[in-house]
Amino acid sequence: MHTKSLAELAEGLRNKDFSSEELTRSSLARIKQYDIQLNSFITVAEAPALAQARQADAQLASGKAGPLTGIPIAQKDIFCTEGVRTSCASKMLDNFISPYNATVVQKYNDAGAVMIGKTNMDEFAMGSSNETSFYGAVKNPWDLEAVPGGSSGGSAACVAARLVPAATGTDTGGSIRQPAALCGITGIKPTYGRVSRYGMIAFASSLDQAGAMAGSAEDTAMMLNAMAGFDPKDSTSIEKDVPDYTASLNNDIKGLKIGLPKEYFGEGLDADVAAKIEQAIEEYKKLGAEIVEISLPNSSLSVPVYYVVAPAECSTNLSRFDGVRYGYRCEDPEDLEDLYKRSRGEGFGAEVKRRIMIGTYALSAGYYDAYYLKAQKLRRLISEDFKQAFEKVDVIMGPTAPSTAFKIGEKSDDPITMYLSDIYTIATNLAGLPGMSVPAGFSNSLPVGLQIIGNYFDEARLLNVAHQYQNVTDWHRQIPKGFE
Protein backbone atom coordinates (compact mmCIF):
# COMPACT_ATOMS: atom_id res chain seq x y z
CA MET A 1 0.00 0.00 0.00
CA HIS A 2 2.89 2.35 0.72
CA THR A 3 3.76 2.70 -2.96
CA LYS A 4 0.34 4.19 -3.72
CA SER A 5 -0.26 7.92 -3.85
CA LEU A 6 -2.70 9.61 -1.48
CA ALA A 7 -5.17 9.94 -4.35
CA GLU A 8 -4.88 6.21 -5.11
CA LEU A 9 -5.26 5.31 -1.44
CA ALA A 10 -8.40 7.45 -1.20
CA GLU A 11 -9.82 5.58 -4.18
CA GLY A 12 -8.85 2.22 -2.68
CA LEU A 13 -10.66 3.08 0.54
CA ARG A 14 -13.78 4.08 -1.34
CA ASN A 15 -13.65 0.89 -3.45
CA LYS A 16 -13.22 -1.17 -0.26
CA ASP A 17 -9.94 -2.63 -1.54
CA PHE A 18 -8.72 -2.15 2.04
CA SER A 19 -10.02 -0.48 5.19
CA SER A 20 -8.63 2.56 6.95
CA GLU A 21 -7.69 0.32 9.86
CA GLU A 22 -5.62 -1.90 7.53
CA LEU A 23 -4.02 1.14 5.94
CA THR A 24 -3.28 2.70 9.34
CA ARG A 25 -1.81 -0.57 10.65
CA SER A 26 0.38 -0.81 7.56
CA SER A 27 1.64 2.73 8.14
CA LEU A 28 2.27 2.03 11.85
CA ALA A 29 4.15 -1.15 10.92
CA ARG A 30 6.37 0.76 8.50
CA ILE A 31 7.09 3.38 11.15
CA LYS A 32 8.02 0.61 13.59
CA GLN A 33 10.26 -1.05 11.02
CA TYR A 34 12.00 2.00 9.51
CA ASP A 35 11.90 4.89 11.91
CA ILE A 36 14.71 3.47 14.04
CA GLN A 37 16.92 4.52 11.12
CA LEU A 38 15.26 7.85 10.37
CA ASN A 39 14.09 9.29 13.72
CA SER A 40 11.39 11.16 11.81
CA PHE A 41 8.74 10.84 14.53
CA ILE A 42 8.83 12.29 18.05
CA THR A 43 5.53 10.71 19.07
CA VAL A 44 3.59 7.90 17.39
CA ALA A 45 -0.09 8.07 18.37
CA GLU A 46 -0.95 4.42 17.81
CA ALA A 47 -4.08 4.07 19.96
CA PRO A 48 -5.77 7.34 18.96
CA ALA A 49 -4.87 6.69 15.31
CA LEU A 50 -6.52 3.27 15.35
CA ALA A 51 -9.61 4.76 17.00
CA GLN A 52 -9.76 7.43 14.28
CA ALA A 53 -9.28 4.75 11.62
CA ARG A 54 -12.23 2.72 12.91
CA GLN A 55 -14.36 5.89 12.92
CA ALA A 56 -13.26 6.56 9.36
CA ASP A 57 -14.23 3.02 8.36
CA ALA A 58 -17.71 3.60 9.77
CA GLN A 59 -17.97 6.81 7.76
CA LEU A 60 -16.74 5.08 4.63
CA ALA A 61 -19.33 2.34 5.13
CA SER A 62 -22.11 4.90 5.51
CA GLY A 63 -21.09 6.68 2.31
CA LYS A 64 -20.45 9.98 4.12
CA ALA A 65 -16.71 9.97 3.52
CA GLY A 66 -14.72 12.90 2.15
CA PRO A 67 -11.55 12.72 0.02
CA LEU A 68 -9.24 12.37 3.05
CA THR A 69 -11.42 10.08 5.17
CA GLY A 70 -9.32 7.24 6.51
CA ILE A 71 -5.98 8.51 5.16
CA PRO A 72 -3.14 8.39 7.70
CA ILE A 73 -1.19 11.65 7.91
CA ALA A 74 1.55 12.97 10.19
CA GLN A 75 1.48 16.34 11.94
CA LYS A 76 4.62 18.37 12.45
CA ASP A 77 5.15 18.56 16.21
CA ILE A 78 4.62 22.33 16.13
CA PHE A 79 0.83 21.90 15.80
CA CYS A 80 -1.02 21.52 19.09
CA THR A 81 -2.87 18.22 19.39
CA GLU A 82 -5.28 17.78 22.26
CA GLY A 83 -4.26 14.81 24.38
CA VAL A 84 -1.10 13.98 22.39
CA ARG A 85 2.17 15.60 23.45
CA THR A 86 3.25 18.70 21.47
CA SER A 87 6.97 19.27 22.07
CA CYS A 88 8.10 21.58 19.24
CA ALA A 89 11.22 19.37 19.48
CA SER A 90 12.28 21.25 22.61
CA LYS A 91 13.19 20.14 26.11
CA MET A 92 11.10 23.16 27.09
CA LEU A 93 7.89 21.39 25.98
CA ASP A 94 8.96 17.78 26.51
CA ASN A 95 6.03 17.26 28.89
CA PHE A 96 3.48 19.57 27.25
CA ILE A 97 0.02 18.21 26.44
CA SER A 98 -2.02 20.84 24.67
CA PRO A 99 -5.49 21.49 26.08
CA TYR A 100 -6.82 22.19 22.56
CA ASN A 101 -6.28 21.35 18.89
CA ALA A 102 -4.65 23.67 16.37
CA THR A 103 -7.15 24.69 13.69
CA VAL A 104 -5.12 22.74 11.13
CA VAL A 105 -5.32 19.60 13.29
CA GLN A 106 -9.04 20.09 13.87
CA LYS A 107 -9.65 20.55 10.14
CA TYR A 108 -7.91 17.27 9.30
CA ASN A 109 -9.81 15.52 12.09
CA ASP A 110 -13.06 16.91 10.69
CA ALA A 111 -12.02 15.76 7.21
CA GLY A 112 -11.70 12.22 8.58
CA ALA A 113 -7.92 11.93 8.26
CA VAL A 114 -6.08 9.70 10.73
CA MET A 115 -3.40 11.51 12.79
CA ILE A 116 -0.71 8.88 13.07
CA GLY A 117 1.89 10.86 14.98
CA LYS A 118 3.96 13.99 15.44
CA THR A 119 7.05 14.51 13.34
CA ASN A 120 10.51 15.58 14.39
CA MET A 121 11.72 19.07 13.48
CA ASP A 122 14.32 21.65 14.36
CA GLU A 123 13.70 23.02 17.85
CA PHE A 124 10.93 25.65 17.62
CA ALA A 125 11.36 25.39 13.80
CA MET A 126 14.73 27.16 14.01
CA GLY A 127 17.09 25.37 11.69
CA SER A 128 17.66 24.10 8.16
CA SER A 129 18.93 20.59 8.89
CA ASN A 130 16.79 19.12 11.66
CA GLU A 131 19.91 18.85 13.82
CA THR A 132 18.68 21.25 16.54
CA SER A 133 15.92 18.88 17.73
CA PHE A 134 16.04 17.93 21.42
CA TYR A 135 15.13 14.42 20.21
CA GLY A 136 18.13 14.06 17.93
CA ALA A 137 18.81 14.59 14.26
CA VAL A 138 16.56 13.15 11.53
CA LYS A 139 18.29 11.14 8.79
CA ASN A 140 17.65 11.61 5.10
CA PRO A 141 16.20 8.38 3.64
CA TRP A 142 18.31 8.89 0.49
CA ASP A 143 21.53 8.90 2.54
CA LEU A 144 21.36 8.06 6.23
CA GLU A 145 24.47 10.16 6.89
CA ALA A 146 22.88 13.26 5.37
CA VAL A 147 20.41 15.76 6.80
CA PRO A 148 16.79 15.81 5.59
CA GLY A 149 16.74 19.62 5.63
CA GLY A 150 14.66 21.59 8.05
CA SER A 151 12.88 22.67 9.92
CA SER A 152 10.12 20.26 8.73
CA GLY A 153 12.74 17.50 8.34
CA GLY A 154 10.75 14.75 10.04
CA SER A 155 7.71 15.40 7.85
CA ALA A 156 9.86 15.35 4.72
CA ALA A 157 11.76 12.20 5.69
CA CYS A 158 8.68 10.16 6.65
CA VAL A 159 6.87 11.06 3.43
CA ALA A 160 9.98 10.35 1.32
CA ALA A 161 10.40 6.94 2.98
CA ARG A 162 6.70 6.25 2.35
CA LEU A 163 5.89 5.79 6.04
CA VAL A 164 2.86 8.04 5.51
CA PRO A 165 1.42 9.44 2.27
CA ALA A 166 1.42 13.05 3.50
CA ALA A 167 2.34 15.34 6.38
CA THR A 168 1.96 18.92 7.49
CA GLY A 169 4.81 21.39 7.72
CA THR A 170 5.46 25.01 8.49
CA ASP A 171 7.61 27.44 6.57
CA THR A 172 9.10 30.62 8.05
CA GLY A 173 12.16 30.91 5.77
CA GLY A 174 12.00 27.73 3.69
CA SER A 175 11.13 25.07 6.27
CA ILE A 176 8.70 23.23 3.98
CA ARG A 177 10.37 23.75 0.60
CA GLN A 178 14.01 23.10 1.55
CA PRO A 179 13.40 19.72 3.29
CA ALA A 180 10.97 18.76 0.50
CA ALA A 181 13.79 19.43 -1.97
CA LEU A 182 16.44 17.58 0.03
CA CYS A 183 14.16 14.54 0.51
CA GLY A 184 12.72 14.46 -3.02
CA ILE A 185 9.07 15.15 -2.21
CA THR A 186 6.53 17.84 -3.10
CA GLY A 187 5.74 20.64 -0.67
CA ILE A 188 3.82 23.89 -0.72
CA LYS A 189 4.10 26.98 1.42
CA PRO A 190 0.88 28.89 0.78
CA THR A 191 0.38 32.66 0.79
CA TYR A 192 0.83 34.27 4.21
CA GLY A 193 -2.59 34.12 5.88
CA ARG A 194 -4.01 31.35 3.66
CA VAL A 195 -3.82 28.66 6.38
CA SER A 196 -4.68 29.29 10.03
CA ARG A 197 -1.84 29.56 12.50
CA TYR A 198 -4.08 29.09 15.55
CA GLY A 199 -2.47 26.45 17.74
CA MET A 200 0.71 26.43 15.66
CA ILE A 201 3.50 27.35 18.06
CA ALA A 202 4.71 30.79 16.98
CA PHE A 203 8.26 31.43 15.79
CA ALA A 204 8.23 34.60 13.65
CA SER A 205 4.64 35.74 13.34
CA SER A 206 4.98 37.98 10.28
CA LEU A 207 6.55 35.08 8.32
CA ASP A 208 5.17 31.77 9.68
CA GLN A 209 2.84 29.85 7.40
CA ALA A 210 1.56 26.28 7.52
CA GLY A 211 1.51 24.06 4.46
CA ALA A 212 1.45 20.52 3.14
CA MET A 213 4.03 17.95 2.08
CA ALA A 214 3.27 14.84 0.03
CA GLY A 215 4.44 12.61 -2.79
CA SER A 216 3.02 14.64 -5.64
CA ALA A 217 1.34 17.93 -6.56
CA GLU A 218 -2.02 16.14 -6.77
CA ASP A 219 -1.66 14.77 -3.23
CA THR A 220 -0.47 18.15 -1.98
CA ALA A 221 -3.53 19.77 -3.54
CA MET A 222 -5.80 17.31 -1.70
CA MET A 223 -4.01 18.13 1.55
CA LEU A 224 -4.23 21.88 0.99
CA ASN A 225 -7.97 21.62 0.25
CA ALA A 226 -8.55 20.45 3.81
CA MET A 227 -6.11 22.88 5.36
CA ALA A 228 -6.71 26.29 3.77
CA GLY A 229 -9.29 28.87 4.72
CA PHE A 230 -10.21 31.76 6.95
CA ASP A 231 -10.08 31.26 10.70
CA PRO A 232 -11.46 33.92 13.06
CA LYS A 233 -9.14 32.52 15.76
CA ASP A 234 -6.06 33.69 13.81
CA SER A 235 -5.96 37.48 13.52
CA THR A 236 -3.62 37.27 10.50
CA SER A 237 -5.82 34.81 8.63
CA ILE A 238 -7.16 36.22 5.34
CA GLU A 239 -10.87 36.20 4.52
CA LYS A 240 -10.86 34.84 1.00
CA ASP A 241 -12.60 31.92 -0.68
CA VAL A 242 -10.63 28.70 -1.11
CA PRO A 243 -10.81 27.15 -4.59
CA ASP A 244 -10.76 23.37 -5.11
CA TYR A 245 -7.04 22.97 -5.67
CA THR A 246 -7.52 19.65 -7.49
CA ALA A 247 -9.93 21.14 -10.05
CA SER A 248 -7.31 23.03 -12.06
CA LEU A 249 -4.49 20.44 -11.95
CA ASN A 250 -5.07 19.39 -15.54
CA ASN A 251 -5.25 22.87 -17.06
CA ASP A 252 -3.06 23.30 -20.12
CA ILE A 253 0.03 25.40 -19.42
CA LYS A 254 0.72 26.39 -23.02
CA GLY A 255 1.80 30.03 -23.06
CA LEU A 256 2.66 30.04 -19.35
CA LYS A 257 5.24 32.73 -18.71
CA ILE A 258 8.03 31.47 -16.47
CA GLY A 259 10.42 34.02 -14.99
CA LEU A 260 13.97 32.94 -14.23
CA PRO A 261 15.60 35.36 -11.80
CA LYS A 262 19.25 35.72 -12.75
CA GLU A 263 20.13 36.14 -9.06
CA TYR A 264 19.00 32.55 -8.40
CA PHE A 265 21.51 31.07 -10.82
CA GLY A 266 24.67 32.87 -9.77
CA GLU A 267 27.56 32.23 -7.44
CA GLY A 268 26.96 29.71 -4.66
CA LEU A 269 24.74 27.42 -6.71
CA ASP A 270 26.06 23.89 -7.19
CA ALA A 271 26.76 23.36 -10.90
CA ASP A 272 25.02 20.00 -11.12
CA VAL A 273 21.94 21.31 -9.27
CA ALA A 274 21.88 24.18 -11.79
CA ALA A 275 22.04 21.66 -14.66
CA LYS A 276 19.07 19.69 -13.26
CA ILE A 277 17.03 22.88 -12.89
CA GLU A 278 17.84 23.82 -16.49
CA GLN A 279 16.66 20.38 -17.62
CA ALA A 280 13.38 20.93 -15.77
CA ILE A 281 12.98 24.30 -17.52
CA GLU A 282 13.53 22.47 -20.85
CA GLU A 283 10.61 20.17 -19.96
CA TYR A 284 8.45 23.23 -19.36
CA LYS A 285 9.45 24.62 -22.76
CA LYS A 286 8.27 21.35 -24.32
CA LEU A 287 4.97 21.82 -22.50
CA GLY A 288 4.59 25.17 -24.25
CA ALA A 289 5.86 27.53 -21.57
CA GLU A 290 7.66 30.73 -22.46
CA ILE A 291 10.85 31.63 -20.58
CA VAL A 292 11.51 35.20 -19.50
CA GLU A 293 14.70 36.32 -17.80
CA ILE A 294 13.91 38.53 -14.82
CA SER A 295 15.79 40.20 -12.00
CA LEU A 296 15.10 40.38 -8.28
CA PRO A 297 17.83 42.93 -7.54
CA ASN A 298 17.38 43.06 -3.76
CA SER A 299 17.26 39.30 -3.23
CA SER A 300 20.82 39.13 -1.91
CA LEU A 301 19.59 41.10 1.10
CA SER A 302 16.94 38.58 2.05
CA VAL A 303 19.19 36.50 4.34
CA PRO A 304 20.42 39.53 6.36
CA VAL A 305 16.88 40.95 6.56
CA TYR A 306 15.52 37.59 7.68
CA TYR A 307 18.12 37.28 10.44
CA VAL A 308 16.81 40.49 11.95
CA VAL A 309 13.06 40.01 11.46
CA ALA A 310 12.87 36.32 12.46
CA PRO A 311 15.03 36.55 15.63
CA ALA A 312 13.33 39.78 16.73
CA GLU A 313 9.90 38.18 16.47
CA CYS A 314 11.13 34.92 18.00
CA SER A 315 12.59 36.71 21.02
CA THR A 316 9.16 38.24 21.60
CA ASN A 317 7.18 35.06 20.94
CA LEU A 318 9.39 32.82 23.05
CA SER A 319 9.20 35.11 26.07
CA ARG A 320 6.04 33.16 26.93
CA PHE A 321 8.17 30.20 28.01
CA ASP A 322 8.93 31.25 31.55
CA GLY A 323 8.72 28.04 33.59
CA VAL A 324 5.54 29.23 35.30
CA ARG A 325 2.45 28.23 33.35
CA TYR A 326 3.65 25.26 31.29
CA GLY A 327 6.82 23.66 30.09
CA TYR A 328 10.15 23.03 31.72
CA ARG A 329 11.00 24.47 35.12
CA CYS A 330 14.50 24.36 36.65
CA GLU A 331 15.05 22.68 39.98
CA ASP A 332 15.16 24.64 43.26
CA PRO A 333 14.94 28.22 41.93
CA GLU A 334 16.36 30.77 44.38
CA ASP A 335 13.96 33.48 43.35
CA LEU A 336 11.69 34.44 40.45
CA GLU A 337 14.49 35.79 38.27
CA ASP A 338 16.55 32.65 38.82
CA LEU A 339 13.48 30.60 37.89
CA TYR A 340 13.04 32.49 34.61
CA LYS A 341 16.71 32.45 33.69
CA ARG A 342 17.55 28.85 34.48
CA SER A 343 14.26 27.43 33.17
CA ARG A 344 14.90 29.18 29.85
CA GLY A 345 18.65 28.60 29.86
CA GLU A 346 18.22 24.87 30.51
CA GLY A 347 15.00 24.41 28.48
CA PHE A 348 16.17 25.96 25.19
CA GLY A 349 18.89 24.58 22.92
CA ALA A 350 21.86 26.59 21.58
CA GLU A 351 20.35 27.75 18.27
CA VAL A 352 17.15 28.93 19.94
CA LYS A 353 19.19 30.85 22.51
CA ARG A 354 21.30 32.40 19.75
CA ARG A 355 18.23 33.66 17.95
CA ILE A 356 16.55 34.93 21.10
CA MET A 357 19.72 36.88 21.92
CA ILE A 358 20.09 38.35 18.42
CA GLY A 359 16.44 39.39 18.52
CA THR A 360 16.71 40.81 22.03
CA TYR A 361 19.75 42.82 20.96
CA ALA A 362 18.07 44.10 17.78
CA LEU A 363 15.01 45.22 19.73
CA SER A 364 16.89 46.67 22.71
CA ALA A 365 16.75 50.39 23.46
CA GLY A 366 18.51 52.49 20.83
CA TYR A 367 18.86 49.75 18.20
CA TYR A 368 15.32 49.44 16.86
CA ASP A 369 15.77 51.83 13.91
CA ALA A 370 19.12 50.38 12.89
CA TYR A 371 17.86 46.80 12.83
CA TYR A 372 14.15 46.01 12.85
CA LEU A 373 12.96 49.18 11.12
CA LYS A 374 15.76 48.98 8.56
CA ALA A 375 14.87 45.33 7.90
CA GLN A 376 11.19 46.19 7.43
CA LYS A 377 12.10 48.83 4.87
CA LEU A 378 14.26 46.40 2.94
CA ARG A 379 11.47 43.89 3.18
CA ARG A 380 9.33 46.27 1.16
CA LEU A 381 12.04 46.58 -1.51
CA ILE A 382 12.33 42.78 -1.73
CA SER A 383 8.53 42.58 -2.07
CA GLU A 384 8.46 45.27 -4.75
CA ASP A 385 10.95 43.24 -6.80
CA PHE A 386 8.44 40.39 -6.91
CA LYS A 387 5.55 42.71 -7.65
CA GLN A 388 7.36 44.03 -10.71
CA ALA A 389 8.33 40.54 -11.82
CA PHE A 390 4.74 39.31 -11.63
CA GLU A 391 3.68 42.07 -14.02
CA LYS A 392 5.71 40.22 -16.66
CA VAL A 393 5.46 36.55 -15.68
CA ASP A 394 2.96 34.04 -14.25
CA VAL A 395 5.36 32.06 -12.08
CA ILE A 396 9.01 32.29 -11.06
CA MET A 397 11.28 29.24 -11.10
CA GLY A 398 14.69 28.38 -9.77
CA PRO A 399 16.45 25.97 -7.45
CA THR A 400 14.90 25.44 -4.00
CA ALA A 401 18.29 25.01 -2.33
CA PRO A 402 21.84 25.79 -3.48
CA SER A 403 22.98 22.18 -3.02
CA THR A 404 21.64 18.71 -2.34
CA ALA A 405 21.46 17.28 1.20
CA PHE A 406 24.68 17.91 3.16
CA LYS A 407 26.16 15.56 5.75
CA ILE A 408 25.01 15.57 9.37
CA GLY A 409 27.45 17.75 11.33
CA GLU A 410 28.86 19.42 8.23
CA LYS A 411 27.33 22.84 8.90
CA SER A 412 26.13 22.57 12.48
CA ASP A 413 29.12 24.45 13.95
CA ASP A 414 28.72 27.43 11.66
CA PRO A 415 25.33 29.19 11.86
CA ILE A 416 26.06 31.48 8.90
CA THR A 417 26.81 28.65 6.46
CA MET A 418 23.66 26.93 7.67
CA TYR A 419 21.59 30.10 7.17
CA LEU A 420 22.72 30.32 3.55
CA SER A 421 21.01 27.02 2.71
CA ASP A 422 17.77 29.03 2.69
CA ILE A 423 19.10 31.71 0.37
CA TYR A 424 16.52 31.00 -2.39
CA THR A 425 13.51 30.43 -0.16
CA ILE A 426 13.62 33.28 2.37
CA ALA A 427 12.60 36.13 0.03
CA THR A 428 9.26 34.40 -0.61
CA ASN A 429 8.46 34.48 3.12
CA LEU A 430 9.52 38.12 3.42
CA ALA A 431 7.13 38.98 0.57
CA GLY A 432 4.39 36.64 1.89
CA LEU A 433 4.15 34.83 -1.47
CA PRO A 434 3.30 31.15 -2.04
CA GLY A 435 6.06 28.78 -3.11
CA MET A 436 6.54 25.10 -3.89
CA SER A 437 9.31 22.60 -4.22
CA VAL A 438 8.99 19.79 -6.76
CA PRO A 439 11.39 16.86 -7.31
CA ALA A 440 13.47 17.58 -10.44
CA GLY A 441 16.05 14.83 -10.63
CA PHE A 442 19.11 13.63 -8.76
CA SER A 443 22.65 14.81 -8.32
CA ASN A 444 25.03 12.11 -7.04
CA SER A 445 21.97 10.05 -6.06
CA LEU A 446 20.51 12.84 -3.93
CA PRO A 447 17.27 14.65 -4.84
CA VAL A 448 17.20 18.13 -6.41
CA GLY A 449 14.20 20.41 -5.87
CA LEU A 450 12.73 22.86 -8.38
CA GLN A 451 11.21 25.89 -6.69
CA ILE A 452 8.08 27.47 -8.17
CA ILE A 453 7.00 30.83 -6.75
CA GLY A 454 3.59 32.31 -7.48
CA ASN A 455 1.70 35.54 -6.99
CA TYR A 456 -0.47 36.06 -3.90
CA PHE A 457 -3.18 33.38 -3.54
CA ASP A 458 -2.05 31.68 -6.74
CA GLU A 459 -1.62 28.26 -5.07
CA ALA A 460 -3.95 26.62 -7.59
CA ARG A 461 -1.71 27.71 -10.44
CA LEU A 462 1.43 26.52 -8.66
CA LEU A 463 -0.11 23.09 -8.13
CA ASN A 464 -1.29 22.99 -11.74
CA VAL A 465 2.17 23.91 -13.03
CA ALA A 466 3.79 21.29 -10.78
CA HIS A 467 1.27 18.61 -11.76
CA GLN A 468 1.85 19.17 -15.48
CA TYR A 469 5.56 18.59 -14.94
CA GLN A 470 4.88 15.46 -12.87
CA ASN A 471 2.72 14.13 -15.71
CA VAL A 472 5.80 14.02 -17.96
CA THR A 473 8.46 13.10 -15.37
CA ASP A 474 8.75 10.39 -12.73
CA TRP A 475 11.21 11.95 -10.28
CA HIS A 476 8.42 12.19 -7.70
CA ARG A 477 7.77 8.44 -7.95
CA GLN A 478 11.29 7.38 -6.96
CA ILE A 479 11.56 5.59 -3.61
CA PRO A 480 14.84 5.64 -1.68
CA LYS A 481 16.76 2.35 -1.59
CA GLY A 482 16.03 0.29 1.49
CA PHE A 483 12.53 1.74 1.87
CA GLU A 484 10.86 0.05 -1.12
Next chain:
Amino acid sequence: MSLETDDVKRIAHLARLAIDEADIPGYARNLSNILDLVEQMNSVNTDAVRPMAHPMDAQQRLRPDVVTEVNQREKFLANAPLAEAGLFLVPKVIE
Protein backbone atom coordinates in the same frame (compact mmCIF):
# COMPACT_ATOMS: atom_id res chain seq x y z
CA MET B 1 30.10 44.46 14.65
CA SER B 2 31.84 42.67 17.46
CA LEU B 3 30.20 41.71 20.74
CA GLU B 4 32.29 41.32 23.87
CA THR B 5 31.74 38.98 26.79
CA ASP B 6 29.99 41.74 28.76
CA ASP B 7 27.62 42.47 25.85
CA VAL B 8 26.58 38.82 25.74
CA LYS B 9 25.98 38.82 29.49
CA ARG B 10 23.85 41.95 29.22
CA ILE B 11 21.80 40.56 26.32
CA ALA B 12 21.35 37.22 28.10
CA HIS B 13 20.09 39.09 31.16
CA LEU B 14 17.62 41.11 29.06
CA ALA B 15 16.39 37.85 27.51
CA ARG B 16 16.28 36.14 30.93
CA LEU B 17 18.58 33.37 29.77
CA ALA B 18 21.10 31.71 32.06
CA ILE B 19 24.22 31.01 29.98
CA ASP B 20 27.13 28.94 31.25
CA GLU B 21 30.26 31.04 31.67
CA ALA B 22 32.15 28.58 29.47
CA ASP B 23 29.71 29.07 26.59
CA ILE B 24 29.88 32.86 26.52
CA PRO B 25 32.92 33.24 24.21
CA GLY B 26 31.23 30.90 21.69
CA TYR B 27 28.03 32.93 21.76
CA ALA B 28 30.02 36.17 21.45
CA ARG B 29 31.70 34.82 18.32
CA ASN B 30 28.49 33.45 16.76
CA LEU B 31 26.40 36.51 17.54
CA SER B 32 29.12 38.81 16.17
CA ASN B 33 29.21 36.81 12.94
CA ILE B 34 25.44 37.06 12.60
CA LEU B 35 25.57 40.83 13.19
CA ASP B 36 28.29 41.08 10.52
CA LEU B 37 25.97 39.32 8.08
CA VAL B 38 23.17 41.68 9.07
CA GLU B 39 25.47 44.69 8.40
CA GLN B 40 24.92 44.06 4.67
CA MET B 41 21.57 45.80 5.12
CA ASN B 42 23.41 49.11 5.25
CA SER B 43 24.52 48.78 1.63
CA VAL B 44 21.13 50.12 0.51
CA ASN B 45 19.74 53.55 1.24
CA THR B 46 16.18 53.20 2.53
CA ASP B 47 15.43 56.76 3.66
CA ALA B 48 12.41 57.08 1.38
CA VAL B 49 11.06 53.55 1.89
CA ARG B 50 7.98 52.84 3.98
CA PRO B 51 8.55 49.93 6.41
CA MET B 52 6.53 46.80 5.66
CA ALA B 53 4.84 45.27 8.68
CA HIS B 54 2.53 42.90 6.81
CA PRO B 55 2.97 41.29 3.38
CA MET B 56 -0.43 42.47 2.20
CA ASP B 57 -0.51 45.61 4.33
CA ALA B 58 -3.57 44.15 6.01
CA GLN B 59 -5.05 45.79 9.08
CA GLN B 60 -5.79 43.99 12.30
CA ARG B 61 -9.34 42.67 12.13
CA LEU B 62 -11.86 43.68 14.79
CA ARG B 63 -14.49 41.36 16.21
CA PRO B 64 -17.60 41.93 18.31
CA ASP B 65 -16.78 42.19 22.00
CA VAL B 66 -18.48 38.98 23.08
CA VAL B 67 -17.25 36.10 25.21
CA THR B 68 -15.90 33.29 23.03
CA GLU B 69 -13.84 31.32 25.54
CA VAL B 70 -15.15 29.15 28.32
CA ASN B 71 -13.33 28.83 31.62
CA GLN B 72 -10.94 25.86 31.47
CA ARG B 73 -8.88 26.61 34.55
CA GLU B 74 -8.22 23.03 35.62
CA LYS B 75 -7.23 21.99 32.11
CA PHE B 76 -4.71 24.83 31.80
CA LEU B 77 -3.33 24.33 35.30
CA ALA B 78 -2.69 20.67 34.49
CA ASN B 79 0.36 21.74 32.45
CA ALA B 80 1.80 23.97 35.18
CA PRO B 81 5.06 22.85 36.80
CA LEU B 82 3.65 23.84 40.20
CA ALA B 83 0.05 24.78 40.98
CA GLU B 84 -2.10 24.86 44.07
CA ALA B 85 -5.62 26.02 44.91
CA GLY B 86 -6.20 27.13 41.32
CA LEU B 87 -3.04 29.24 41.22
CA PHE B 88 0.36 29.05 39.50
CA LEU B 89 3.08 28.91 42.15
CA VAL B 90 6.40 30.80 41.90
CA PRO B 91 9.11 31.52 44.49
CA LYS B 92 8.20 34.20 47.00
CA VAL B 93 8.32 37.69 45.42
CA ILE B 94 7.20 39.89 48.32
CA GLU B 95 8.82 39.63 51.74
